[in-house]
Amino acid sequence: MSVVCESQPFDTEQFGVPVVRLRICGNVTQKQFAQAVRQHIGAWRAEGVWLASCRIPSTETTLAEILSECGFRHVETLITLSRHVTPNLPSELASVSPATPDDIPGCMEIARVEFHHDRYHADPEIDRGAADRLKAQWVKNSMLGRADAVFVTRDDVGPSGFLLCNRTADKAIIDLIAVAKRSRGKGLGMAMIGAALQHYSGVAATMLVGTQAENLASLALYRRCAFVPSMRSLTFHWSSQYR
Numbered sequence: 001m002s003v004v005c006e007s008q009p010f011d012t013e014q015f016g017v018p019v020v021r022l023r024i025c026g027n028v029t030q031k032q033f034a035q036a037v038r039q040h041i042g043a044w045r046a047e048g049v050w051l052a053s054c055r056i057p058s059t060e061t062t063l064a065e066i067l068s069e070c071g072f073r074h075v076e077t078l079i080t081l082s083r084h085v086t087p088n089l090p091s092e093l094a095s096v097s098p099a100t101p102d103d104i105p106g107c108m109e110i111a112r113v114e115f116h117h118d119r120y121h122a123d124p125e126i127d128r129g130a131a132d133r134l135k136a137q138w139v140k141n142s143m144l145g146r147a148d149a150v151f152v153t154r155d156d157v158g159p160s161g162f163l164l165c166n167r168t169a170d171k172a173i174i175d176l177i178a179v180a181k182r183s184r185g186k187g188l189g190m191a192m193i194g195a196a197l198q199h200y201s202g203v204a205a206t207m208l209v210g211t212q213a214e215n216l217a218s219l220a221l222y223r224r225c226a227f228v229p230s231m232r233s234l235t236f237h238w239s240s241q242y243r
Contacts, residue, residue, distance in 0.1 A: 003028060003036035005043070005052075010141075014134040017050035024056070034066045041070060041238065051126075051239045053119070058232040072236035076119045077213040081227035085172060087201045089194030089225055096195040099150035099162065104143050106159035107152065112136040114178040117212040119235050125242060139164065139176065147175060151195045153188045163192040165200070172200040174209035177218075189221045 002025050011019035022040060024033070037054075044052060054072065056063050064074070099107070112132045115121060120131040142164045143150050153161040160183035164175040174196065179188045197207065209227060211218040 002026070003033060003040070005040050010138075011051075011134070014137055015050065015130055018048060019051045020044065020049055020053075022052060022054040030062050030066065033063055034070070037066060037070045044238075045240065049240065051237060053235060053237055055233050055235045058234050060234075064234055064236070067236045067238075070238070071242060072238045073123070073242065074234055075122045075237045076117070076235045078210050078233045078235055079213055079219065079229050080208060080210045080231040080233070081219075081222050082206055082208050082230045083225070083227045085197055085200045085204050085207050087194070087198040089190060089197060096151050096153055096191050099143055099152045099159075101143075103152050103154075103159045103162070104140055106157075107139050107143060107150075107162040108136040110159065110162060110178050110180050111139040111176070114180065117215040117218075119212075119237065122212070122214075123237050123239075125237075125239055135176075142175065148172075149196070149199055151192045151199075153179075153183070153192060155183060157182070161188040161192060163196055165196050167200070167204060170205040172196065172204040172207045174207065177209075190225055193221075193225045 004023050004025055006021045006023055008019040008021055022037070028036070040052070054067060055078070056067075058077065068074070112135060115132075115135045118131070118135070120126050120134060121128065139162065147164045148167040149165045151163045151165075152159045159180075161177075161179035163177040166173045166175050174193070177189060177192060200207065209222060211222065
């Protein structure tokens with residue numbers, strides 16, 4: 001049982017400075033957790049780590065207090081929602097199809113401008129432009145093979161929305177979903193989720209998605225799609241730049 005520090009190569013590459021993540025492996029006592037966090041912070045200062053993250057269940061209030069005492073800041077509350085994979089959502093509201101390489105630039109641009117609630121955008125010490133570029137590159141990497149499946153909607157301008165999915169064993173995971181501002185209110189989000197449910201029917205038993213508690217529009221969409229909250233987590237950041 002330990003608190004391990006994991007490097008984050010993608011985030012490090014995008015920000016140009018070392019980024020790591022703390023992960024709790026198994027059960028640890030409060031004393032063990034506090035000692036491990038302080039030891040890791042000492043190592044980060046020596047190694048020039050710029051940013052570290054740690055995510056804990058919202059019920060672990062004592063661990064949250066320890067992180068705060070050690071200089072971490074709470075940047076987001078993440079709500080995980082789930083539902084059974086049954087293709088029972090209407091899909092006639094929009095034409096949804098698998099993504100092609102030609103869709104990559106348009107989807108990258110949607111990602112660059114449409115995300116506002118994630119932990120990097122929520123951290124005031126992180127440059128917004130850098131957070132925008134990270135999202136765009138994340139989408140590009142996913143569409144080039146990182147994702148298990150990518151669905152898009154299109155209009156006369158190009159891609160008007162996208163949904164990235166990953167899969168682990170019998171679970172399908174919505175990694176990112178976004179709709180261009182010009183196309184909101186047309187049911188595109190529900191249509192893409194319906195297409196994903198159809199795609200994973202008979203392949204996965206459960207579909208999961210995570211979104212921030214502050215993202216009321218996303219929460220409303222998932223509830224309309226019969227997702228129910230299953231877990232609530234707190235994300236903390238530590239940075240050598242925090243004052």
